[in-house]
Amino acid sequence: MDSTTKKVRPGGASVLDLDLKATVGGGVEDAYGEDRATEDQLVTPWTVSVASGYSLLRDPHHNKGLAFTFKERDAHYIRGLLPPVVMSQELQVRHISSVFWSFSLSLVIIILLNFSNLTYSGEETVAQYPPVSTPTAEVHGLDGPCGDFLTPHCFPVVETERNERLFYKLLINNVEELLPVVYTPTVGEACQKYGSIFQRPQGLYISLKEKGKILEVLKNWPERSIQVIVVTDGERILGLGDLGCQVNGMGIPVGKLALYTALGGVRPSSCLPITIDVGTNNEKLLNDEFYIGLKQRRATGKEYADLLEEFMSAVKQNYGEKVLIQFEDFANHNAFDLLAKYGTTHLVFNDDIQGTAAVVLAGLVGALKLLGGTLGDHKFLFLGAGEAGTGIAELIALEMSKQTKAPVEETRKNIWLVDSKGLIVSSRKDSLQPFKKPWAHEHPPVTTLLDAVKAIKPTVLIGTSGVGSTFTKEVVEAMAEFNEKPLILALSNPTSQSECTAEEAYKWTQGRAIYASGSPFAPVEYNGKVHVPGQANNAYIFPGLGLGLVISGAIRVHDDMLLAASEGLAGQVTKENCEQGLIYPPFTNIRKISAHIAANVAAKVYELGLASRLPRPENLLKHAESCMYTPNYRTYR
Ligand SMILES: O=C([O-])CC(=O)C(=O)O
Numbered sequence: 001m002d003s004t005t006k007k008v009r010p011g012g013a014s015v016l017d018l019d020l021k022a023t024v025g026g027g028v029e030d031a032y033g034e035d036r037a038t039e040d041q042l043v044t045p046w047t048v049s050v051a052s053g054y055s056l057l058r059d060p061h062h063n064k065g066l067a068f069t070f071k072e073r074d075a076h077y078i079r080g081l082l083p084p085v086v087m088s089q090e091l092q093v094r095h096i097s098s099v100f101w102s103f104s105l106s107l108v109i110i111i112l113l114n115f116s117n118l119t120y121s122g123e124e125t126v127a128q129y130p131p132v133s134t135p136t137a138e139v140h141g142l143d144g145p146c147g148d149f150l151t152p153h154c155f156p157v158v159e160t161e162r163n164e165r166l167f168y169k170l171l172i173n174n175v176e177e178l179l180p181v182v183y184t185p186t187v188g189e190a191c192q193k194y195g196s197i198f199q200r201p202q203g204l205y206i207s208l209k210e211k212g213k214i215l216e217v218l219k220n221w222p223e224r225s226i227q228v229i230v231v232t233d234g235e236r237i238l239g240l241g242d243l244g245c246q247v248n249g250m251g252i253p254v255g256k257l258a259l260y261t262a263l264g265g266v267r268p269s270s271c272l273p274i275t276i277d278v279g280t281n282n283e284k285l286l287n288d289e290f291y292i293g294l295k296q297r298r299a300t301g302k303e304y305a306d307l308l309e310e311f312m313s314a315v316k317q318n319y320g321e322k323v324l325i326q327f328e329d330f331a332n333h334n335a336f337d338l339l340a341k342y343g344t345t346h347l348v349f350n351d352d353i354q355g356t357a358a359v360v361l362a363g364l365v366g367a368l369k370l371l372g373g374t375l376g377d378h379k380f381l382f383l384g385a386g387e388a389g390t391g392i393a394e395l396i397a398l399e400m401s402k403q404t405k406a407p408v409e410e411t412r413k414n415i416w417l418v419d420s421k422g423l424i425v426s427s428r429k430d431s432l433q434p435f436k437k438p439w440a441h442e443h444p445p446v447t448t449l450l451d452a453v454k455a456i457k458p459t460v461l462i463g464t465s466g467v468g469s470t471f472t473k474e475v476v477e478a479m480a481e482f483n484e485k486p487l488i489l490a491l492s493n494p495t496s497q498s499e500c501t502a503e504e505a506y507k508w509t510q511g512r513a514i515y516a517s518g519s520p521f522a523p524v525e526y527n528g529k530v531h532v533p534g535q536a537n538n539a540y541i542f543p544g545l546g547l548g549l550v551i552s553g554a555i556r557v558h559d560d561m562l563l564a565a566s567e568g569l570a571g572q573v574t575k576e577n578c579e580q581g582l583i584y585p586p587f588t589n590i591r592k593i594s595a596h597i598a599a600n601v602a603a604k605v606y607e608l609g610l611a612s613r614l615p616r617p618e619n620l621l622k623h624a625e626s627c628m629y630t631p632n633y634r635t636y637r
């Protein structure tokens with residue numbers, strides 16, 4: 001062998017230089033290309049090591065706090081770093097739960113910190129959070145020190161930072177109470193107020209500065225086996241508008257993915273939150289010296305489309321065909337285009353358009369048990385003709401069309417939408433955005449919601465405009481005039497943007513309304529009867545939908561899968577729920593509900609031939625349940 005044909009690796013070993021580019025293989029699933037890389041190609045030097053001692057207690061994936069046994073403490077060099085008691089996970093959860101509800105959150109934080117890592121300074125963390133009092137705190141009676149001292153959102157954030165399994169166990173065991181804390185509405189407030197407090201990375205930031213390097217950026221994320229990505233560009237965060245990159249620790253994608261794990265059983269390490277930063281048009285943020293995002297106006301047109309295209313290609317190249325990408329809180333003008341463009345090449349869905357649609361359709365099916373009749377017997381009026389409004393409207397029309405065999409163009413005629421310019425009617429057609437055009441029916445112009453209610457006489461009123469307090473007393477009273485049981489869905493988030501509160505809906509209809517909202521409301525007593533409002537939030541759907549797509553190895557999302565998800569949810573509404581006026585099952589059973597949704601979705605994926613995990617398991621419900629991540633501690637050797 002001629003020495004000139006040898007190359008010397010940095011480690012000193014020599015290899016044959018026989019056209020390495022063509023002959024060196026990395027093996028199947030060498031996704032990162034490290035093994036097949038030639039010597040002149042750059043690779044990411046990832047290492048895997050066993051955590052022990054002090055660093056084990058600081059590793060949230062493996063930390064068990066006081067649950068480490070003495071055998072484990074000796075084997076992993078942590079004896080003495082923890083106080084002498086050994087506490088089971090169940091006891092840890094019980095302890096936190098009891099403290100959580102009977103004392104104050106500030107105290108909880110300190111206890112959690114003790115559980116998780118004794119060297120951590122609680123005061124430091126707590127001091128980072130400015131005073132705030134949240135609607136959640138009010139809903140749950142968590143006043144006092146919690147309100148003055150820190151935001152409840154800080155509680156789970158701190159918790160995941162210390163002990164992931166304890167956090168998920170706590171969340172699963174107390175889902176109804178904690179959902180509003182990790183998720184809507186508190187997450188919205190956290191995004192608005194705490195954008196400048198950057199903690200450790202909880203997801204990836206991809207800005208215009210990363211153009212041309214997005215694949216490299218993805219490789220910087222420590223986990224490789226990614227199954228679900230939630231991505232936002234921050235332009236329409238809930239009903240709060242353009243918050244740019246102001247998503248502290250990426251509130252929205254992180255919050256959604258926490259629910260993928262807690263409610264849908266998707267492994268936390270396979271979830272990747274991503275915030276895309278193309279600038280912001282929010283003047284306040286642009287003028288804020290502490291703003292953490294790009295200080296420029298939003299990129300649009302080709303510049304925006306090119307960045308998104310690079311992102312979508314890099315995701316597919318890095319994680320393959322089966323990674324699910326959930327678009328979240330994009331503005332209308334991008335959301336529909338992105339969904340149409342990538343729906344045929346990637347496994348994508350838009351939670352605000354499709355997730356919300358599936359959950360509302362399920363609620364309507366539940367409501368029919370109370371109201372009687374079929375979907376086709378009802379008339380729907382929406383305030384808001386954006387992603388949620390048109391998405392829900394389309395899915396209702398599709399389901400009606402399936403039920404009645406009438407073409408969807410016909411069934412759409414039972415559905416009317418009002419936007420900021422009034423009722424959408426045919427005379428406005430030329431000036432309407434494309435996604436609104438199918439809803440421009442024949443009718444004289446009507447400018448206000450109240451007049452539209454009087455003219456259309458809907459049986460169902462749905463608010464999706466992101467603007468609060470728009471279902472006024474007059475509007476709700478008008479609904480109650482010609483409906484024995486008016487169905488009122490105030491879907492805008494967070495609580496401040498609700499079209500009307502639960503109390504208003506019941507009061508203004510003398511307790512006759514069937515009411516559900518996007519953000520949670522506490523039960524209301526009216527005339528001696530307790531009314532329990534439902535929460536029509538996409539959190540019911542996306543975790544189960546995602547699980548169904550992942551377990552079947554789906555490669556595309558089809559409308560029929562959304563209908564299957566919706567049916568899966570509707571099927572979980574019991575007779576007792578209906579008797580209480582509830583159109584959704586309680587969140588307490590959400591893991592079971594998610595498994596049913598996942599099984600229904602997976603069945604549809606197999607039926608449509610879009611599944612890549614073969615053969616199809618016989619019992620999909622059992623299979624879905626068996627695939628769900630449970631956060632119980634594992635024993636270490
Ligand atoms: O996050 C939520 O609670 C529901 C949702 O997607 C939105 O309002 O944009």
Ligand SMILES: [Mg+2]
Nearest residue numbers: 238328329352
């Ligand atoms: Mg959303």
